[in-house]
Amino acid sequence: MILLSGNIFKRIQYAFIISALLLLLLRPETVSGSIPTLSLSPIIAPPGTPVTITGTGFPANKSGEAWFDTNMDGIQNASEPYVSAGTDGNGVLTATGELTVPGAPPGYYPVRVRLSVESGHLETYNLFNISRPNIAIGLSSGPPGTAIIISGSDFAPNESGWAWFDTNKNYTKDVDEPAMWVTPDENGEFKATLTIPNVAPDSYPVLVDLPNDGNNDSWTTFNVVSQFIVTPAGGIPGTVISVAGLGLGLGTAWFDSDNDDLVDANEPSVTVNEVNGRITASLVIPNVPQGTYPVKLSINNTVQCTVNFTVKGPSLYLNTSKGLPGQSLVVNGRLFPPNTTGRIWFDSNRNSVKDADELDKKVSTGNSGDFTTSIYIPGVQAGVYALRAEIPEGAASKPAVSVTVMPAATLTLSLNSAPAGTIVVVNGKDFNARTAGIVWFDTNGNGKKDNSETSVKAVTEERGSFRAVLTVPLTAKPGAYCIYADIPAWGKPEAWTDFFVNGVNPAYPGELDVSSVTPFDGAVYVHRLPTIKLMFNTIAVKGPDFGSIGLSDEDGNSVKVNVTMSGKTVSIRPVGLLKGGKTYVLLVPALSALDTKGSGMAEDFIITFKTRL
Numbered sequence: 001m002i003l004l005s006g007n008i009f010k011r012i013q014y015a016f017i018i019s020a021l022l023l024l025l026l027r028p029e030t031v032s033g034s035i036p037t038l039s040l041s042p043i044i045a046p047p048g049t050p051v052t053i054t055g056t057g058f059p060a061n062k063s064g065e066a067w068f069d070t071n072m073d074g075i076q077n078a079s080e081p082y083v084s085a086g087t088d089g090n091g092v093l094t095a096t097g098e099l100t101v102p103g104a105p106p107g108y109y110p111v112r113v114r115l116s117v118e119s120g121h122l123e124t125y126n127l128f129n130i131s132r133p134n135i136a137i138g139l140s141s142g143p144p145g146t147a148i149i150i151s152g153s154d155f156a157p158n159e160s161g162w163a164w165f166d167t168n169k170n171y172t173k174d175v176d177e178p179a180m181w182v183t184p185d186e187n188g189e190f191k192a193t194l195t196i197p198n199v200a201p202d203s204y205p206v207l208v209d210l211p212n213d214g215n216n217d218s219w220t221t222f223n224v225v226s227q228f229i230v231t232p233a234g235g236i237p238g239t240v241i242s243v244a245g246l247g248l249g250l251g252t253a254w255f256d257s258d259n260d261d262l263v264d265a266n267e268p269s270v271t272v273n274e275v276n277g278r279i280t281a282s283l284v285i286p287n288v289p290q291g292t293y294p295v296k297l298s299i300n301n302t303v304q305c306t307v308n309f310t311v312k313g314p315s316l317y318l319n320t321s322k323g324l325p326g327q328s329l330v331v332n333g334r335l336f337p338p339n340t341t342g343r344i345w346f347d348s349n350r351n352s353v354k355d356a357d358e359l360d361k362k363v364s365t366g367n368s369g370d371f372t373t374s375i376y377i378p379g380v381q382a383g384v385y386a387l388r389a390e391i392p393e394g395a396a397s398k399p400a401v402s403v404t405v406m407p408a409a410t411l412t413l414s415l416n417s418a419p420a421g422t423i424v425v426v427n428g429k430d431f432n433a434r435t436a437g438i439v440w441f442d443t444n445g446n447g448k449k450d451n452s453e454t455s456v457k458a459v460t461e462e463r464g465s466f467r468a469v470l471t472v473p474l475t476a477k478p479g480a481y482c483i484y485a486d487i488p489a490w491g492k493p494e495a496w497t498d499f500f501v502n503g504v505n506p507a508y509p510g511e512l513d514v515s516s517v518t519p520f521d522g523a524v525y526v527h528r529l530p531t532i533k534l535m536f537n538t539i540a541v542k543g544p545d546f547g548s549i550g551l552s553d554e555d556g557n558s559v560k561v562n563v564t565m566s567g568k569t570v571s572i573r574p575v576g577l578l579k580g581g582k583t584y585v586l587l588v589p590a591l592s593a594l595d596t597k598g599s600g601m602a603e604d605f606i607i608t609f610k611t612r613l
Contacts, residue, residue, distance in 0.1 A: 044129035048156030048211035055093030064115035103215030141223035161210030228305030251299035322404035342391025427556030437487030545589035
């Protein structure tokens with residue numbers, strides 16, 4: 001038996017290891033010995049552009065597919081463009097053809113490659129930027145018959161598609177719409193010419209579908225203006241209007257009260273003819289109700305032009321369309337009988353009649369029939385109401401304007417009872433939107449904000465909600481108090497709620513502490529039905545505030561949860577799915593759990609996390 005010395009044995013052992021590594025590197029699947037790299041050329045282009053796919057560092061002699069993951073779900077769908085791909089003996093990846101950029105909205109999309117390997121699949125991707133092609137028109141407005149030149153750029157070179165004027169605004173090319181088949185040059189540029197059809201004055205889309213795959217790749221708008229002009233565009237019955245036109249010939253202009261395209265006996269009309277290429281005439285607006293009516297021009301019994309005229313009458317205007325009970329509204333009246341006395345009133349029961357118990361106010365119009373006054377919103381339920389005018393009193397016409405009465409502002413608390421020093425989350429709802437103010441703990445019970453009282457600033461978001469964190473003053477003795485919110489900060493609180501300070505000893509400093517929490521504070525992409533777990537540093541028991549452990553969303557809405565305790569762990573799980581893409585706040589009061597000595601946490605434990613979409 002031959003015994004080897006320690007040094008010789010180690011040398012032989014190293015030789016075996018080196019040989020094994022060399023054999024591993026020489027295997028066909030690891031010939032590249034590097035991380036796979038996927039290359040795209042180009043990496044930014046419009047729909048219809050061919051993309052060349054190459055790569056290095058892949059397993060050798062493998063096959064698979066490359067595809068445009070347009071819905072970004074990581075799965076190859078039947079509707080997504082794809083090509084076959086494979087690697088040679090050196091791990092170089094090539095595709096059997098070019099991948100065509102699909103007609104998807106502009107943005108970044110993954111181009112994925114998936115190869116079959118012994119262990120299953122190898123997949124990687126690179127991002128491709130689908131760019132938006134551009135079009136411009138030489139004229140942005142004009143009458144029917146105008147020829148416009150469309151210039152396109154950044155389109156897929158040498159592809160073809162349609163440019164058209166979308167007469168019916170359905171964003172689809174219809175057979176009767178002016179259109180032109182265009183093909184960009186190698187720089188992705190083209191020019192097209194369209195003639196504006198005989199359509200009513202309005203703004204119309206000019207669209208390009210290139211390549212011709214049913215997707216609108218670029219668009220702009222063209223404003224069709226009338227050759228038929230009515231001045232003024234609105235007025236009261238009896239107003240004399242001027243009718244003018246260009247290049248229209250002999251015809252009839254009339255006020256089409258019933259919009260039936262026929263000149264009726266009771267409708268004002270006039271025969272018009274060109275003089276020096278123009279027509280001029282006048283019409284008197286008949287006694288019709290308020291509204292919008294067409295003034296039309298008919299040539300050879302065919303309506304050629306239409307312009308709308310707005311018949312005006314007495315009307316009311318408010319400085320704001322919504323408010324809270326008690327809020328003052330500024331009311332402006334126009335086009336009422338001049339120098340006349342009447343009244344306005346808040347139609348609380350929505351019956352269009354002035355009832356004895358409804359808030360009203362006397363008004364008088366000036367020489368022009370206008371007036372300005374104010375009236376406050378009475379204490380009615382939230383909803384839409386009418387503010388009406390009756391000038392003079394007893395008049396048959398009672399013009400109205402709508403006002404939305406918003407719900408009264410409210411406050412909710414994460415805790416309604418706690419010891420001094422406790423942190424309380426205050427959620428406000430239905431306040432004035434985007435408004436700053438203060439929230440305070442009314443220590444002396446006078447309903448006013450005193451300098452010595454604990455307060456925080458709060459700003460409402462667009463829906464009138466806010467969240468603030470307020471600490472119960474350490475000097476507050478056990479008893480009943482109020483928490484107030486003055487938003488906007490004008491010295492009068494809009495909402496308040498009761499709070500009770502109890503006599504529980506908060507055990508400062510608390511010896512119980514949270515060792516870990518899942519999900520962690522600030523976590524994102526959290527499942528919508530999570531189990532939130534808190535691990536304490538020692539075995540814990542339920543404390544007096546165990547039932548106050550709460551979860552709420554970023555809008556201040558409380559979430560119903562099931563809370564359990566076992567050993568060192570507290571588990572919190574929502575009863576139903578959380579909303580996607582929302583930020584949630586978990587509040588664990590300091591005395592919700594105690595250690596075996598009866599000591600709680602030094603302060604409330606709060607974390608936030610955001611759910612996945």
